[in-house]
Amino acid sequence: MFNIDNNDTITAIATPLGVGAIAVIRISGQLSFQIIDFIFKPKIKNRKSRRIYLGYIYSKNTLIDKVLINIFKSPNSYTGEDIIEISCHGSIYIQNKILDLIINNGARLATRGEFTFRAFKNGKLDLYQVESLLELFHSENELDHNLALNNFRGKVSIIIKKIRKKILTLNTILEFCIDFSEEDINKKHLLAFKKLLLNLITKIKDLINSFKLGLFFKKGIAIAIIGKPNVGKSTLFNFLLKSDRSIVSNKSGTTINYIEENLYIDGIKYRLIDNAGIKKNTLNKLELKGIKKTIENIKKSDIIMYITNNINTKYLHLQKYYKYFFKKEIIFIINKCDLLKKKIKIQSSPILISAKYGIGINYLLNKLKTLSERFIKNNNKTIITNVRHYEELKKALFKLNKIKDHLQIGIEPEILSLLLKEANYSLEKIIGTITNEEILVNIFDRFCIGK
Ligand SMILES: Nc1nc2c(ncn2[C@@H]2O[C@H](COP(=O)(O)OP(=O)(O)OP(=O)(O)O)[C@@H](O)[C@H]2O)c(=O)[nH]1
Ligand SMILES: [Mg+2]
Secondary structure, three states: OOOOOOOOOEEEEOOOOOOEEEEEEEEEOOOHHHHHHHHEEOOOOOOOOOEEEEEEEEEOOEEEEEEEEEEEOOOOOOOOOOEEEEEEEEOHHHHHHHHHHHHHOOOEEOOOOHHHHHHHHOOOOOHHHHHHHHHHHOOOOHHHHHHHHHHHOOHHHHHHHHHHHHHHHHHHHHHHHHOOOHHHOOHHHHHHHHHHHHHHHHHHHHHHHHHHHHHHHHHOEEEEEEEOOOOOHHHHHHHHHOOOOOOOOOOOOOOOOOEEEEEEEOOEEEEEEEOOOOOOOOOOHHHHHHHHHHHHHHHHOOEEEEEEOOOOOOHHHHHHHHHHHOOOEEEEEEOOHHHOOOOOOOOOOOEEOEOOOOEOHHHHHHHHHHHHHHHHOOOOOOOOOOHHHHHHHHHHHHHHHHHHHHHHHOOOHHHHHHHHHHHHHHHHHHHOOOOOHHHHHHHHOOOOOOO
16 A cells, blocks of 8 residues: 555556557656656647647657657646656557656656545545446446446535535534523524434435445346246246356256346346246255255345246236245246147236247346336435445434434533534545545555556
8 A cells, every 4th residue: 555645756557457559658746747858759848738749758769659648737637646648559568668767767656546546635536436436447237337427426425515514504503502501592593403403314314225226236136036847947047148057958957056147138237046946845855955045045036037837827826925925026927838729918917938939028028127117216316335335324324313312302512512523424434534544545455556
Protein backbone atom coordinates (compact mmCIF):
# COMPACT_ATOMS: atom_id res chain seq x y z
CA MET A 1 0.00 0.00 0.00
CA PHE A 2 1.14 3.52 -0.74
CA ASN A 3 1.99 6.18 1.75
CA ILE A 4 -1.15 8.28 2.15
CA ASP A 5 0.72 11.59 2.36
CA ASN A 6 3.06 10.84 -0.50
CA ASN A 7 3.35 13.43 -3.27
CA ASP A 8 5.79 11.65 -5.60
CA THR A 9 5.13 11.73 -9.30
CA ILE A 10 3.79 8.30 -10.20
CA THR A 11 3.64 6.30 -13.39
CA ALA A 12 2.24 2.98 -14.65
CA ILE A 13 1.12 1.16 -17.76
CA ALA A 14 -2.66 1.67 -17.76
CA THR A 15 -3.53 -0.94 -20.40
CA PRO A 16 -3.41 -4.73 -19.82
CA LEU A 17 0.06 -6.21 -19.89
CA GLY A 18 0.98 -7.90 -23.14
CA VAL A 19 1.20 -7.09 -26.82
CA GLY A 20 -1.59 -4.92 -28.19
CA ALA A 21 -2.24 -2.44 -30.97
CA ILE A 22 -1.51 0.40 -28.61
CA ALA A 23 -0.66 0.77 -24.94
CA VAL A 24 -1.23 3.71 -22.60
CA ILE A 25 1.27 4.85 -20.00
CA ARG A 26 0.20 7.36 -17.40
CA ILE A 27 2.17 9.88 -15.38
CA SER A 28 0.63 11.93 -12.57
CA GLY A 29 2.20 14.51 -10.29
CA GLN A 30 4.25 17.67 -10.11
CA LEU A 31 7.07 16.35 -12.33
CA SER A 32 4.81 15.13 -15.15
CA PHE A 33 5.50 18.02 -17.54
CA GLN A 34 9.21 18.17 -16.66
CA ILE A 35 9.57 14.46 -17.44
CA ILE A 36 7.76 14.71 -20.76
CA ASP A 37 10.00 17.65 -21.73
CA PHE A 38 13.01 15.35 -21.25
CA ILE A 39 11.77 12.44 -23.32
CA PHE A 40 9.32 13.84 -25.90
CA LYS A 41 10.16 15.72 -29.10
CA PRO A 42 9.27 18.22 -30.46
CA LYS A 43 9.20 20.21 -27.25
CA ILE A 44 5.70 21.49 -26.48
CA LYS A 45 5.72 25.26 -26.15
CA ASN A 46 2.25 26.28 -25.07
CA ARG A 47 0.94 23.30 -23.24
CA LYS A 48 -2.83 23.16 -23.49
CA SER A 49 -4.95 20.98 -21.27
CA ARG A 50 -6.94 18.14 -22.86
CA ARG A 51 -4.91 18.40 -26.05
CA ILE A 52 -3.26 15.59 -27.98
CA TYR A 53 0.26 16.05 -29.33
CA LEU A 54 1.97 13.84 -31.90
CA GLY A 55 5.72 13.30 -31.54
CA TYR A 56 8.58 10.97 -30.64
CA ILE A 57 9.92 9.45 -27.47
CA TYR A 58 13.70 9.47 -27.26
CA SER A 59 16.08 7.81 -24.84
CA LYS A 60 18.97 10.28 -25.07
CA ASN A 61 19.42 10.29 -28.85
CA THR A 62 17.85 6.91 -29.56
CA LEU A 63 14.34 6.97 -31.00
CA ILE A 64 12.01 4.63 -29.09
CA ASP A 65 8.59 5.19 -30.65
CA LYS A 66 6.23 7.55 -32.41
CA VAL A 67 3.49 8.37 -29.90
CA LEU A 68 0.50 10.52 -29.04
CA ILE A 69 0.49 12.31 -25.73
CA ASN A 70 -2.54 13.63 -23.97
CA ILE A 71 -2.16 16.47 -21.48
CA PHE A 72 -4.40 17.20 -18.51
CA LYS A 73 -3.45 20.17 -16.37
CA SER A 74 -4.13 20.27 -12.64
CA PRO A 75 -6.77 20.54 -11.22
CA ASN A 76 -8.83 19.44 -14.21
CA SER A 77 -7.65 15.87 -14.41
CA TYR A 78 -8.62 12.45 -13.05
CA THR A 79 -6.24 12.73 -10.10
CA GLY A 80 -6.46 16.49 -9.77
CA GLU A 81 -2.71 16.63 -10.54
CA ASP A 82 -0.86 17.25 -13.83
CA ILE A 83 -1.35 14.12 -15.91
CA ILE A 84 0.29 12.91 -19.11
CA GLU A 85 -1.03 9.89 -20.98
CA ILE A 86 1.29 8.44 -23.58
CA SER A 87 -0.28 6.23 -26.25
CA CYS A 88 2.53 4.18 -27.75
CA HIS A 89 2.69 1.10 -29.95
CA GLY A 90 1.78 -1.95 -27.93
CA SER A 91 5.03 -3.93 -27.95
CA ILE A 92 6.16 -5.04 -24.53
CA TYR A 93 9.66 -3.75 -25.27
CA ILE A 94 8.38 -0.23 -26.12
CA GLN A 95 6.07 -0.13 -23.09
CA ASN A 96 8.84 -1.12 -20.68
CA LYS A 97 11.41 1.13 -22.31
CA ILE A 98 9.16 4.19 -21.98
CA LEU A 99 8.23 3.26 -18.41
CA ASP A 100 11.94 2.97 -17.51
CA LEU A 101 12.63 6.34 -19.09
CA ILE A 102 9.90 8.01 -17.06
CA ILE A 103 11.16 6.39 -13.87
CA ASN A 104 14.77 7.37 -14.62
CA ASN A 105 13.61 10.95 -15.01
CA GLY A 106 12.05 11.22 -11.58
CA ALA A 107 8.76 9.30 -11.33
CA ARG A 108 8.18 6.11 -9.41
CA LEU A 109 6.02 3.12 -10.25
CA ALA A 110 2.48 3.58 -8.93
CA THR A 111 0.98 0.98 -6.61
CA ARG A 112 -2.48 -0.56 -7.08
CA GLY A 113 -5.20 2.07 -7.29
CA GLU A 114 -2.81 4.91 -6.53
CA PHE A 115 -4.11 7.15 -9.34
CA THR A 116 -7.65 6.70 -8.01
CA PHE A 117 -6.44 7.24 -4.45
CA ARG A 118 -5.06 10.61 -5.51
CA ALA A 119 -8.42 11.42 -7.12
CA PHE A 120 -10.01 10.61 -3.76
CA LYS A 121 -7.41 12.55 -1.76
CA ASN A 122 -7.82 15.59 -3.98
CA GLY A 123 -11.61 15.56 -3.68
CA LYS A 124 -12.27 14.42 -7.26
CA LEU A 125 -14.14 11.32 -6.11
CA ASP A 126 -15.61 10.38 -2.76
CA LEU A 127 -15.15 6.91 -1.34
CA TYR A 128 -18.61 5.81 -2.45
CA GLN A 129 -17.75 6.71 -6.04
CA VAL A 130 -14.41 4.93 -5.75
CA GLU A 131 -16.14 1.73 -4.65
CA SER A 132 -18.72 2.13 -7.42
CA LEU A 133 -15.86 2.41 -9.90
CA LEU A 134 -14.63 -0.99 -8.75
CA GLU A 135 -18.14 -2.35 -9.28
CA LEU A 136 -18.19 -0.78 -12.73
CA PHE A 137 -15.04 -2.69 -13.65
CA HIS A 138 -16.62 -5.93 -12.52
CA SER A 139 -20.11 -5.39 -13.93
CA GLU A 140 -21.27 -8.36 -15.97
CA ASN A 141 -24.60 -7.27 -17.41
CA GLU A 142 -26.57 -4.23 -18.48
CA LEU A 143 -28.41 -3.66 -15.19
CA ASP A 144 -25.29 -4.19 -13.12
CA HIS A 145 -23.46 -1.76 -15.34
CA ASN A 146 -26.18 0.92 -15.17
CA LEU A 147 -26.27 0.66 -11.43
CA ALA A 148 -22.52 0.99 -10.99
CA LEU A 149 -22.37 3.84 -13.49
CA ASN A 150 -25.13 5.79 -11.71
CA ASN A 151 -23.40 5.33 -8.39
CA PHE A 152 -20.02 6.25 -9.84
CA ARG A 153 -21.59 9.43 -11.19
CA GLY A 154 -22.54 10.26 -7.62
CA LYS A 155 -26.26 9.45 -7.34
CA VAL A 156 -26.03 7.89 -3.86
CA SER A 157 -23.28 10.26 -2.73
CA ILE A 158 -25.60 13.21 -3.37
CA ILE A 159 -28.35 11.63 -1.26
CA ILE A 160 -25.93 10.87 1.57
CA LYS A 161 -24.56 14.38 1.48
CA LYS A 162 -28.12 15.75 1.66
CA ILE A 163 -28.86 13.51 4.64
CA ARG A 164 -25.71 14.77 6.38
CA LYS A 165 -26.78 18.34 5.77
CA LYS A 166 -30.09 17.60 7.46
CA ILE A 167 -28.26 16.05 10.40
CA LEU A 168 -26.37 19.31 10.74
CA THR A 169 -29.69 21.19 10.77
CA LEU A 170 -30.90 18.87 13.54
CA ASN A 171 -27.74 19.63 15.42
CA THR A 172 -28.29 23.37 15.04
CA ILE A 173 -31.77 22.99 16.54
CA LEU A 174 -30.23 21.04 19.43
CA GLU A 175 -27.55 23.65 20.05
CA PHE A 176 -30.28 26.23 20.25
CA CYS A 177 -32.08 24.05 22.82
CA ILE A 178 -28.90 23.63 24.92
CA ASP A 179 -28.90 27.38 25.57
CA PHE A 180 -32.42 27.33 26.92
CA SER A 181 -34.18 25.61 29.76
CA GLU A 182 -36.66 22.84 28.97
CA GLU A 183 -39.66 25.12 29.57
CA ASP A 184 -38.32 27.67 27.14
CA ILE A 185 -37.78 25.23 24.34
CA ASN A 186 -40.24 26.22 21.77
CA LYS A 187 -42.80 23.61 20.78
CA LYS A 188 -42.25 24.73 17.25
CA HIS A 189 -38.59 23.71 17.45
CA LEU A 190 -39.45 20.34 18.86
CA LEU A 191 -41.93 19.72 16.07
CA ALA A 192 -39.46 20.79 13.42
CA PHE A 193 -36.87 18.49 14.95
CA LYS A 194 -39.24 15.52 14.98
CA LYS A 195 -40.41 16.13 11.43
CA LEU A 196 -36.88 16.32 10.06
CA LEU A 197 -35.80 13.27 12.05
CA LEU A 198 -38.65 11.14 10.69
CA ASN A 199 -37.88 12.31 7.20
CA LEU A 200 -34.24 11.24 7.64
CA ILE A 201 -35.26 7.87 9.03
CA THR A 202 -37.44 7.23 5.97
CA LYS A 203 -34.65 8.23 3.59
CA ILE A 204 -32.11 5.95 5.25
CA LYS A 205 -34.64 3.10 5.42
CA ASP A 206 -35.22 3.48 1.66
CA LEU A 207 -31.51 3.13 1.00
CA ILE A 208 -31.26 0.12 3.31
CA ASN A 209 -34.22 -1.55 1.60
CA SER A 210 -32.69 -0.93 -1.80
CA PHE A 211 -29.81 -3.22 -0.81
CA LYS A 212 -31.97 -6.31 -1.29
CA LEU A 213 -32.85 -5.09 -4.75
CA GLY A 214 -29.16 -4.47 -5.40
CA LEU A 215 -28.42 -8.08 -4.50
CA PHE A 216 -30.83 -9.28 -7.19
CA PHE A 217 -28.87 -7.29 -9.74
CA LYS A 218 -25.52 -8.54 -8.55
CA LYS A 219 -26.17 -12.11 -7.52
CA GLY A 220 -28.98 -12.74 -9.97
CA ILE A 221 -32.50 -14.09 -9.48
CA ALA A 222 -32.23 -17.76 -8.47
CA ILE A 223 -34.42 -20.20 -10.41
CA ALA A 224 -34.68 -23.82 -9.28
CA ILE A 225 -35.81 -26.24 -12.00
CA ILE A 226 -37.58 -29.09 -10.25
CA GLY A 227 -39.96 -31.99 -10.94
CA LYS A 228 -40.08 -35.77 -11.03
CA PRO A 229 -37.20 -37.69 -12.64
CA ASN A 230 -36.99 -37.84 -16.43
CA VAL A 231 -39.46 -35.03 -17.14
CA GLY A 232 -36.85 -33.01 -19.07
CA LYS A 233 -35.42 -30.65 -16.44
CA SER A 234 -31.86 -30.94 -17.71
CA THR A 235 -33.05 -30.64 -21.32
CA LEU A 236 -34.73 -27.31 -20.49
CA PHE A 237 -31.68 -26.18 -18.48
CA ASN A 238 -29.46 -26.85 -21.50
CA PHE A 239 -31.89 -25.26 -23.93
CA LEU A 240 -32.02 -22.02 -21.94
CA LEU A 241 -28.24 -21.93 -21.57
CA LYS A 242 -27.74 -22.85 -25.22
CA SER A 243 -25.18 -25.46 -24.17
CA ASP A 244 -24.91 -29.15 -23.24
CA ARG A 245 -23.95 -28.32 -19.69
CA SER A 246 -26.13 -30.92 -17.97
CA ILE A 247 -26.24 -34.63 -18.87
CA VAL A 248 -29.51 -35.67 -20.49
CA SER A 249 -30.62 -39.27 -20.86
CA ASN A 250 -33.78 -41.35 -20.97
CA LYS A 251 -32.66 -43.05 -17.77
CA SER A 252 -34.55 -41.84 -14.72
CA GLY A 253 -32.28 -40.26 -12.08
CA THR A 254 -29.60 -38.96 -14.44
CA THR A 255 -28.99 -35.76 -12.54
CA ILE A 256 -27.71 -36.73 -9.12
CA ASN A 257 -26.14 -33.51 -7.93
CA TYR A 258 -27.47 -30.08 -8.85
CA ILE A 259 -25.75 -27.81 -11.40
CA GLU A 260 -25.87 -24.03 -11.27
CA GLU A 261 -25.11 -21.63 -14.13
CA ASN A 262 -25.55 -17.91 -14.79
CA LEU A 263 -28.00 -16.91 -17.48
CA TYR A 264 -28.65 -13.41 -18.85
CA ILE A 265 -31.99 -12.54 -20.41
CA ASP A 266 -32.74 -8.94 -21.44
CA GLY A 267 -29.87 -7.74 -19.26
CA ILE A 268 -31.23 -9.48 -16.15
CA LYS A 269 -28.97 -11.96 -14.41
CA TYR A 270 -30.43 -15.30 -13.35
CA ARG A 271 -28.89 -18.24 -11.56
CA LEU A 272 -30.40 -21.32 -13.13
CA ILE A 273 -30.23 -24.48 -11.01
CA ASP A 274 -30.86 -27.91 -12.53
CA ASN A 275 -31.83 -30.31 -9.75
CA ALA A 276 -32.10 -34.04 -9.18
CA GLY A 277 -35.62 -35.36 -9.79
CA ILE A 278 -37.93 -35.61 -6.80
CA LYS A 279 -38.94 -39.22 -6.34
CA LYS A 280 -41.51 -40.40 -3.81
CA ASN A 281 -40.79 -43.38 -1.55
CA THR A 282 -37.15 -43.90 -2.52
CA LEU A 283 -34.77 -45.56 -0.09
CA ASN A 284 -31.72 -45.17 -2.33
CA LYS A 285 -29.18 -43.16 -0.31
CA LEU A 286 -27.80 -41.29 -3.31
CA GLU A 287 -31.26 -40.33 -4.51
CA LEU A 288 -32.23 -39.22 -1.01
CA LYS A 289 -29.14 -36.98 -0.87
CA GLY A 290 -30.04 -35.49 -4.25
CA ILE A 291 -33.61 -34.78 -3.09
CA LYS A 292 -32.28 -33.15 0.09
CA LYS A 293 -30.14 -30.82 -2.01
CA THR A 294 -33.15 -30.07 -4.26
CA ILE A 295 -35.15 -28.99 -1.21
CA GLU A 296 -32.27 -26.77 -0.05
CA ASN A 297 -32.19 -25.19 -3.50
CA ILE A 298 -35.94 -24.61 -3.45
CA LYS A 299 -35.50 -22.73 -0.18
CA LYS A 300 -32.65 -20.64 -1.60
CA SER A 301 -34.37 -19.83 -4.88
CA ASP A 302 -36.60 -16.89 -5.81
CA ILE A 303 -38.54 -18.61 -8.59
CA ILE A 304 -39.38 -22.27 -9.12
CA MET A 305 -39.86 -23.85 -12.52
CA TYR A 306 -41.91 -26.97 -11.82
CA ILE A 307 -41.86 -29.40 -14.73
CA THR A 308 -44.16 -32.30 -15.40
CA ASN A 309 -45.09 -34.39 -18.43
CA ASN A 310 -48.60 -35.07 -17.28
CA ILE A 311 -51.32 -32.73 -18.51
CA ASN A 312 -53.59 -33.96 -15.73
CA THR A 313 -51.26 -32.93 -12.92
CA LYS A 314 -53.11 -31.00 -10.26
CA TYR A 315 -50.98 -27.95 -10.74
CA LEU A 316 -53.21 -25.60 -8.78
CA HIS A 317 -52.62 -27.70 -5.70
CA LEU A 318 -48.84 -27.70 -6.33
CA GLN A 319 -48.88 -23.98 -6.99
CA LYS A 320 -50.51 -23.36 -3.62
CA TYR A 321 -48.05 -25.67 -1.91
CA TYR A 322 -44.94 -23.86 -3.21
CA LYS A 323 -46.43 -20.42 -2.91
CA TYR A 324 -47.67 -20.77 0.64
CA PHE A 325 -45.34 -23.33 2.12
CA PHE A 326 -42.08 -22.23 0.54
CA LYS A 327 -43.28 -18.67 -0.26
CA LYS A 328 -41.87 -18.89 -3.78
CA GLU A 329 -43.08 -17.76 -7.14
CA ILE A 330 -43.76 -20.78 -9.31
CA ILE A 331 -43.92 -21.30 -13.05
CA PHE A 332 -45.76 -24.47 -13.86
CA ILE A 333 -44.55 -26.20 -17.05
CA ILE A 334 -45.82 -29.21 -18.97
CA ASN A 335 -42.91 -30.50 -21.05
CA LYS A 336 -42.74 -32.88 -24.04
CA CYS A 337 -45.78 -31.29 -25.66
CA ASP A 338 -44.48 -32.66 -28.98
CA LEU A 339 -45.53 -36.13 -27.79
CA LEU A 340 -49.11 -35.15 -27.00
CA LYS A 341 -51.60 -37.09 -29.10
CA LYS A 342 -54.32 -34.48 -29.20
CA LYS A 343 -53.61 -30.87 -29.98
CA ILE A 344 -53.70 -28.59 -26.95
CA LYS A 345 -53.61 -24.84 -27.24
CA ILE A 346 -50.39 -23.39 -25.87
CA GLN A 347 -51.41 -21.26 -22.95
CA SER A 348 -49.92 -19.05 -20.31
CA SER A 349 -50.42 -21.29 -17.28
CA PRO A 350 -49.47 -24.08 -17.14
CA ILE A 351 -47.07 -23.42 -19.97
CA LEU A 352 -46.85 -26.13 -22.59
CA ILE A 353 -43.37 -26.56 -23.96
CA SER A 354 -41.06 -28.96 -25.67
CA ALA A 355 -37.60 -28.37 -24.25
CA LYS A 356 -36.17 -30.77 -26.79
CA TYR A 357 -37.58 -28.92 -29.82
CA GLY A 358 -37.78 -25.42 -28.38
CA ILE A 359 -41.59 -25.16 -28.63
CA GLY A 360 -43.36 -22.68 -26.31
CA ILE A 361 -40.10 -21.29 -24.89
CA ASN A 362 -41.11 -17.71 -25.69
CA TYR A 363 -44.20 -18.09 -23.47
CA LEU A 364 -41.93 -19.35 -20.73
CA LEU A 365 -39.53 -16.43 -21.12
CA ASN A 366 -42.40 -13.93 -21.07
CA LYS A 367 -43.72 -15.43 -17.87
CA LEU A 368 -40.23 -15.31 -16.37
CA LYS A 369 -39.91 -11.66 -17.33
CA THR A 370 -43.23 -10.77 -15.68
CA LEU A 371 -42.24 -12.51 -12.46
CA SER A 372 -38.74 -11.00 -12.47
CA GLU A 373 -40.16 -7.52 -12.73
CA ARG A 374 -41.69 -8.07 -9.32
CA PHE A 375 -38.20 -8.51 -7.91
CA ILE A 376 -36.50 -5.73 -9.76
CA LYS A 377 -39.27 -3.15 -10.06
CA ASN A 378 -38.27 0.45 -9.25
CA ASN A 379 -35.06 0.02 -11.12
CA ASN A 380 -34.82 3.77 -11.54
CA LYS A 381 -34.55 4.07 -7.82
CA THR A 382 -31.24 4.68 -6.14
CA ILE A 383 -29.84 1.34 -5.18
CA ILE A 384 -26.98 0.50 -2.88
CA THR A 385 -25.04 -2.66 -3.61
CA ASN A 386 -22.11 -2.62 -1.22
CA VAL A 387 -22.23 -4.48 2.11
CA ARG A 388 -19.98 -1.94 3.81
CA HIS A 389 -22.38 0.88 2.93
CA TYR A 390 -25.36 -1.24 3.98
CA GLU A 391 -23.80 -1.90 7.41
CA GLU A 392 -22.97 1.76 8.01
CA LEU A 393 -26.48 2.83 6.99
CA LYS A 394 -27.94 0.33 9.45
CA LYS A 395 -25.76 1.79 12.20
CA ALA A 396 -26.90 5.33 11.31
CA LEU A 397 -30.54 4.22 11.33
CA PHE A 398 -30.09 2.58 14.72
CA LYS A 399 -28.80 5.84 16.21
CA LEU A 400 -31.59 7.93 14.65
CA ASN A 401 -34.22 5.49 15.93
CA LYS A 402 -32.67 5.84 19.38
CA ILE A 403 -33.14 9.59 19.13
CA LYS A 404 -36.77 8.99 18.19
CA ASP A 405 -37.22 6.83 21.31
CA HIS A 406 -35.56 9.46 23.48
CA LEU A 407 -37.94 12.11 22.25
CA GLN A 408 -40.81 10.20 23.89
CA ILE A 409 -39.26 11.02 27.26
CA GLY A 410 -38.31 14.57 26.51
CA ILE A 411 -35.53 16.46 24.85
CA GLU A 412 -32.07 16.00 26.32
CA PRO A 413 -29.91 17.96 23.92
CA GLU A 414 -26.53 16.61 25.06
CA ILE A 415 -27.50 12.94 24.61
CA LEU A 416 -29.29 13.58 21.34
CA SER A 417 -26.37 15.55 20.02
CA LEU A 418 -24.05 12.62 20.76
CA LEU A 419 -26.35 10.19 18.95
CA LEU A 420 -26.53 12.54 15.98
CA LYS A 421 -22.74 12.68 15.84
CA GLU A 422 -22.59 8.90 15.81
CA ALA A 423 -25.13 8.66 12.99
CA ASN A 424 -23.21 11.26 11.04
CA TYR A 425 -19.98 9.37 11.63
CA SER A 426 -21.39 6.29 9.87
CA LEU A 427 -22.44 8.38 6.88
CA GLU A 428 -19.05 10.03 6.70
CA LYS A 429 -17.43 6.62 6.65
CA ILE A 430 -19.48 5.75 3.56
CA ILE A 431 -18.35 8.71 1.50
CA GLY A 432 -14.88 8.76 3.05
CA THR A 433 -14.90 12.14 4.81
CA ILE A 434 -13.77 10.12 7.79
CA THR A 435 -11.93 6.94 7.17
CA ASN A 436 -9.14 4.77 8.46
CA GLU A 437 -6.15 3.23 6.75
CA GLU A 438 -7.51 -0.31 7.00
CA ILE A 439 -10.61 0.61 4.98
CA LEU A 440 -8.53 2.47 2.42
CA VAL A 441 -6.06 -0.40 1.98
CA ASN A 442 -8.96 -2.78 1.57
CA ILE A 443 -10.58 -0.70 -1.14
CA PHE A 444 -7.64 0.58 -3.17
CA ASP A 445 -5.83 -2.75 -3.14
CA ARG A 446 -8.66 -4.14 -5.27
CA PHE A 447 -7.73 -1.83 -8.15
CA CYS A 448 -5.11 -2.70 -10.71
CA ILE A 449 -1.84 -0.84 -11.11
CA GLY A 450 -2.40 2.04 -13.50
CA LYS A 451 -5.91 2.90 -12.24
N1 LIG B 1 -39.92 -35.89 -26.96
C1 LIG B 1 -39.34 -35.14 -26.05
N2 LIG B 1 -38.42 -35.69 -25.24
C2 LIG B 1 -37.85 -34.90 -24.31
C3 LIG B 1 -38.20 -33.54 -24.16
N3 LIG B 1 -37.47 -33.03 -23.14
C4 LIG B 1 -36.68 -34.01 -22.69
N4 LIG B 1 -36.91 -35.15 -23.37
C5 LIG B 1 -36.27 -36.44 -23.19
O1 LIG B 1 -36.58 -36.92 -21.90
C6 LIG B 1 -35.51 -37.66 -21.37
C7 LIG B 1 -35.14 -37.13 -20.00
O2 LIG B 1 -34.64 -35.84 -20.15
P1 LIG B 1 -33.74 -35.14 -19.02
O3 LIG B 1 -33.59 -33.72 -19.42
O4 LIG B 1 -32.53 -35.92 -18.74
O5 LIG B 1 -34.74 -35.25 -17.80
P2 LIG B 1 -34.50 -34.82 -16.28
O6 LIG B 1 -35.78 -34.30 -15.76
O7 LIG B 1 -33.33 -33.94 -16.17
O8 LIG B 1 -34.22 -36.21 -15.61
P3 LIG B 1 -33.44 -36.57 -14.25
O9 LIG B 1 -32.14 -35.84 -14.25
O10 LIG B 1 -33.26 -38.02 -14.33
O11 LIG B 1 -34.33 -36.17 -13.13
C8 LIG B 1 -34.38 -37.56 -22.38
O12 LIG B 1 -34.38 -38.70 -23.17
C9 LIG B 1 -34.76 -36.35 -23.21
O13 LIG B 1 -34.26 -36.38 -24.53
C10 LIG B 1 -39.20 -33.00 -25.03
O14 LIG B 1 -39.56 -31.84 -25.00
N5 LIG B 1 -39.73 -33.84 -25.95
MG1 LIG C 1 -31.55 -34.15 -15.18
